[in-house]
Amino acid sequence: xxxxxxxxxxxFLITVCSVMVVTNRNPxxxxxxxxxxxxxxxxxxxxLDAHFVAAIQVLVYAGAIVVLFMFVIxxxxxxxxxxxxxxxxxxxxxxxxxxxxxxxxxxTLLLTGQAPGVGGEWSPEAIQTNGGNxxxxxxxxxxxxxxxxxxxxxxxxxxxIAAIVIAKKDKKQVVHx
Amino acid sequence: xxxxxxxxxxxxxxxxxxxLGVLFRRNLLLVLMSVELMLNAVNLVFVAGSRLVNNLDGQxxxxxxxxxxxxxxxxxxxxxxxxxxxYGTVETSFLRMLRG
Numbered sequence: 001x002x003x004x005x006x007x008x009x010x011x012f013l014i015t016v017c018s019v020m021v022v023t024n025r026n027p028x029x030x031x032x033x034x035x036x037x038x039x040x041x042x043x044x045x046x047x048l049d050a051h052f053v054a055a056i057q058v059l060v061y062a063g064a065i066v067v068l069f070m071f072v073i074x075x076x077x078x079x080x081x082x083x084x085x086x087x088x089x090x091x092x093x094x095x096x097x098x099x100x101x102x103x104x105x106x107x108t109l110l111l112t113g114q115a116p117g118v119g120g121e122w123s124p125e126a127i128q129t130n131g132g133n134x135x136x137x138x139x140x141x142x143x144x145x146x147x148x149x150x151x152x153x154x155x156x157x158x159x160x161i162a163a164i165v166i167a168k169k170d171k172k173q174v175v176h177x
Numbered sequence: 178x179x180x181x182x183x184x185x186x187x188x189x190x191x192x193x194x195x196x197l198g199v200l201f202r203r204n205l206l207l208v209l210m211s212v213e214l215m216l217n218a219v220n221l222v223f224v225a226g227s228r229l230v231n232n233l234d235g236q237x238x239x240x241x242x243x244x245x246x247x248x249x250x251x252x253x254x255x256x257x258x259x260x261x262x263x264y265g266t267v268e269t270s271f272l273r274m275l276r277g
Contacts, residue, residue: 007179011187018191018214022198027206034210037191041217044184048228053239057220060243065213065250072254073206076261092200099196103189120232127233140233141240152244159248167255169262 007047014040026080027073031066038062049124052134184225191218205260205267209253216246 017037024030038061045054127136141149191214198211220239227235261267 004179007183011183014187015190018194021210021214022194022202022207027204030207030210034213037214038217041221044187044221045224048184048224050224050227050236050239053220053224053236056240056243060247061213061217065247068250068254069206069210072257075258076206076267078204078206078267096197096200099193103193106189107186120230122233123231126231137233137236141237144234145237145241148241152241155248156244159251163251163255166252167258 003047007044010040010043014044027078031069031073034069035062035066038066050133052137181225181229184221188218188221191221203268203270205257205269208269209250209257213246213250216242
């Protein structure tokens, strides 16, 4: 019972934080709410027996990515966004309507049907006896997913090079302030 | 045990918030943050599904999504800085060169 209470409280807070990220006018406050969102999501991951994912969520997302956002916000010294003049052009409206239709379809499917579940080999008890969540994930990651793992290291290298090249100061172009 | 539908509903709400942010915010940084929100909703679906079917592939997939999200944030923020140098603003309404 207390687990369900925890989940509903966390879900409520996640919803509030998500709405605040999108609706807040000040980018710094939005980033703070994003941190709260990611922390609460880590709590949900932990309640789903995904302890290593929860730890990585806090370390990488809340610790690295949002700090990067914060640095850029501070670097650009952005003030609060101006009053939103309510412009709703046609393409955005079309995408929004299609998104809502899609989510309504998913919602009806969820409410009427039951998601199928086939029994895999890694139940929480099996993971416990195998040596814990981290050990088992590492075992799967470095055997079954070894090639995607290697390719993702190349992706990170490319992203580092791209970020340096893009953010490099170009002498020829006009520089504002 | 909480039904998986609850997790999927939560992920749907998060994803919808992210979609609205991408579509209607005018600050480029906020658009990137909304993309992070959408990626996190997908992560939640992966972990909940992994727990449902007792299979760890979903949790491994979350790591790859986090990797891609980190790369995307790095390159995206570098582009934001380059755009700010060029135009002096990060509002999306100023960036209409590719709009035709």
